[in-house]
Amino acid sequence: MIYLCACEEPELGTYYFETDQDGVALRQIVIEEDGSRVTSHRKHELYHFMLAEHPIDLSDPSYERIPKARFEELWSEVLLATMEEWRQIKQALPIGQKVAGSIEAFFPQGTLVDLFEHRAVGLADTAFLKQHSPREWMYPGYKLTASVKGYDEINQWVLLDQARMLDGERRVVER
Numbered sequence: 001m002i003y004l005c006a007c008e009e010p011e012l013g014t015y016y017f018e019t020d021q022d023g024v025a026l027r028q029i030v031i032e033e034d035g036s037r038v039t040s041h042r043k044h045e046l047y048h049f050m051l052a053e054h055p056i057d058l059s060d061p062s063y064e065r066i067p068k069a070r071f072e073e074l075w076s077e078v079l080l081a082t083m084e085e086w087r088q089i090k091q092a093l094p095i096g097q098k099v100a101g102s103i104e105a106f107f108p109q110g111t112l113v114d115l116f117e118h119r120a121v122g123l124a125d126t127a128f129l130k131q132h133s134p135r136e137w138m139y140p141g142y143k144l145t146a147s148v149k150g151y152d153e154i155n156q157w158v159l160l161d162q163a164r165m166l167d168g169e170r171r172v173v174e175r
Contacts, residue, residue: 001026003071004056004063016071017063023055024108027155029074039078040107041155042121049105049112079156086156089120093158097148102170103140113144115158123152124163133165141170 002023006015013032017025028040028051038044040051056063079086093099093115101113101122111129113122124146130138142165149161 002058003066003068005066006063016074017052017056018071019056023058025052025056026108027075028052037078043104051107082156089118090151092118093120093148095148095150098145099148100143100145102143105140113160121157122160123157124160129163137165143170
């Protein structure tokens, strides 16, 4: 993995990335000027799931390589702030439990699923979903069911197994 920092223009904050060798972002932290943090593992009310959509040019001089320990220190601070909520989610969603949710976003790790009943983020296997679902259902908002197969402690995501789309049903969002 490669760890980067980008100090862009004022008012944009400082960006930190964990990328693979091709520059594909796997985790991202933005520390805004006021000290608040936006991370790729949780949905933000303004920025949704923030993660670089295109590979980062690793040769771009505006990105500075940083030690893994620095990135992990920042990431751990964020996780600690939501640790009690994460503990409650795991308690409410034991392995084997059936869950329902809707597609939120597509990340390199898989499909992020809003497990709305539990205020949790699930991770489904995108290749499995594509293999077992019509293409036109592979968009944010489409509902699915799955079972809990484990937990991603690094991102505080619920790992999902055997995710199945619900006949093209879309989640209705109340405003």
